[in-house]
Amino acid sequence: MGKYASQASSQQQSIKNAGGRRRLILWICFMLLFLCWAGYTLINQRSQIADMNMELINKETTKTETDQTVLQLEYEVNRLQDPEYIGQLARKDYGLYRPEETPIRPDISSP
Structure with missing residues (x-):
């Protein structure tokens, strides 16, 4: 019986080991699947963050350009309150002169 008992206990031991x-x-399979999913998620989020950073940089650049344009337009609006500047625009852009002014035109044909 000793031989059969040891075989039975070794079969039970192998069943427990199995x-x-x-x-x-x-x-191990679950951990591998979890690590693969976590790696994929990490890589995906990093690429999304990089895309969002590029979009943020582009929008900040656009905002800076827009702010500069607004400042330039505000400066020009303030200059339009000055009668001397309005006179310069009338002379330069529209060819309008005051009656007492004589326009001087350069000779275009000479080099």
């Missing part, structure tokens, strides 16, 4: 191995393999 169950433990199965649990270990399942746990």
